[in-house]
Amino acid sequence: SEKNMQQLQVIQNAAAKAVVGLYKHDSLGTTLKDLHWLPVSKRIEFKILLLVYKCLNNQGPEYLVEMLRYSCANSTPLLQEPRSQSSSGDRAFQNLAPRLWNKLTDSVKTSESVEDFKASLKTHLFKQAWPE
Secondary structure (H helix, E strand, O other): OHHHHHHHHHHHHHHHHHHHOOOOOOOOOOHHHHHOOOOHHHHHHHHHHHHHHHHHOOOOOHHHHOOOOEEOOOOOOEEOOOOOOOHHHHOOHHHHHHHHHHHOOHHHHOOOOHHHHHHHHHHHHHHHHOOO
């Protein structure tokens, strides 16, 4: 939920302050960016997209692999985005993962290895979180 996300972000902010030696009431400013930390919401996207990449490359758990289907409507391979009837269904892996994956650039999706994917994905999400 949004409340849980905010609470987790408060915890991450406090951890960032502790790492750089700021006091509780000091301004966080660009500390997360300087530490090269993704905000909590982007970190969650990172984890989901990493699972998708692994599933599509036969490195993920079988029960998750079975939830992902390619759409044949385009020349560019996209994942089918199932429709959900509820907000909790929208957050389910089988609904959220294809939506996030389909928004990625092809250069990120076509990474040659898990390590390359992680590096390019973090850069992609970092630019979204901290635009210049």
